[in-house]
Amino acid sequence: MAIKDAFDITQTDRTDTLVTNLDRWRSDVLAHPGSHIALLISSTVLVAPIAMALLLTTQTTAQVYDLNYVRPGSLETMYQNYYQVLVTWGFWRLTLNTLFVAGASTLGAIGLSLLAALAIVFYDFKLDRVTFYFILLTLMVPFVIRVVPLYELVVSVGWHNTYWGLTIPFLASATGVFLLRQHFKSIPVELVETCRLDGVGPIGFLRHVLIPMTKGMISGLAVIMFIGTWNAYFWPLIVINTESRQMIQVGLRMLQSAQMGTLTQYNLMMAGAVISLLPALALLLALRKNLLTTMGLKL
Template sequence: MVESGRKLTFAAHAALILGVAAMVLPVWLAFVASTHPGTDFLTGRIGFLPGAALIANYKEALFTGSSVSGFPPVGPMLWNSFVMAMAIAIGKIAISLLSAFAICYFRFPFRVTAFWLIFITLMLPVEVRILPTFEVVANLGMLNSYSGLAIPLIASATATFLFRQVFMTIPDELTEAARIDGAGPLRFFWSILMPLSRTNIAALFVILFIYGWNQYLWPLLVTTDQSYYTIVMGIQRLAAAAAEADPVWHLVMTTTILAMLPPVVVVIAMQRLFVKGLVETEK
């Protein structure tokens, strides 16, 4: 039995190691490619070990770009993606918190109907309503702006549903106690509901930040000014430029690695709250 248990443990660890290797290997190859000069791509001398051009490549990609091939610096693109992701994450959470609070704790006509009208918008993602949304944004003069990038993506039925379910788990006795102590609706929301929803907010922030960071189609439509390009759409444009110009695939790989870093940092920094917010069922 002991020998059989050891074999099963070894097989499980081997399968996990193979799975991790399958996910990490492409990232490692991209990182290695980002540390070699562009000429190595033509000679086929890129192996599995980093090259000597790491600092030069990342400095060129971030701050100067390649004037020969029309490769712009990606530093502004990273900033645009960060602003867009933060605006979407914070805006979705703020609006969803307030809407869920109103639905759960205020009594007004058609309260349940309002919630279900919000919920059925899940059947209308951005791709379905993209043309009328673009027309509204264009008529409001929000093309080539941070507001045009973020505001149309802020409303979230999923987040509203999540916070509604969280608020419904809070005992009515807590609400009555706050009311007896003289706490008004905003005081109850800020001092009681917000702390109790901290882990859920953190988990949702991670998901929404990555959602905003990875947006491609919407920024591609509403931005024609290079100064508002995001990093994801920038990668596609840089890859197209690299295929037609001088060998700058090392800069494309460098840009890809740089695009991965902010989401990874957010996940690592908020990992404990993220996991706790997903598995927590009791307050």
């Protein structure tokens, strides 16, 4: 069976009946019982904490503290919890902030990567290889080696506590340039030449030909970049110091101080965690095919 079919989510031919499908399942389970059991257990282990987190968001703080209370609370409580986190604790604001910052840096990084890859692949200039390695080498320079001077720099140009400081330093992406370059190189050069014959310039070629032809990979890259920025914790923690401007992940740290009397409101922390997880997770699930193809899994 071809790999192509193996990953098809529907996995059913039109002619397949439910019965033959079940038969196939049974014979596959019988053929590889160990694998199926191991996968079921592992999937459960990996998903269970999130399920439990969801459960806790339906409970009141008192119920969370009650060790014998392990069933769902009420929808009313759940609504209360999320409402409090979103409104009282300002998570709606943080969500919007983070959506904006992650969206802007993703768009910007993809745009700049497209331009750079266009130059490297389709322009004849002497330093194309050097330039490419210069970009690739940045993958070996991790964030931590530059964080201190970078912070200094951001402060000195007045980007401290602004979204400029969160986005501009990360707008260039070696991964983006690398993957797009790989893809562009597979495009027949005759397509560019056709454009030249028609008087379509490089930017027209990028807009009308390259981008439409690279849609899948661009969305895969977008997922990688968006998740990267959405999940960032360290950098916003040190750059942003106004609570209303903060990113959502750092918001989880603020929630740790949610108290009710002497009790920490763990149910609210859980609701915050769920809110912080959802957009990234939804994007991953929605664009999983593009993401996996971009990362080299042939579907």
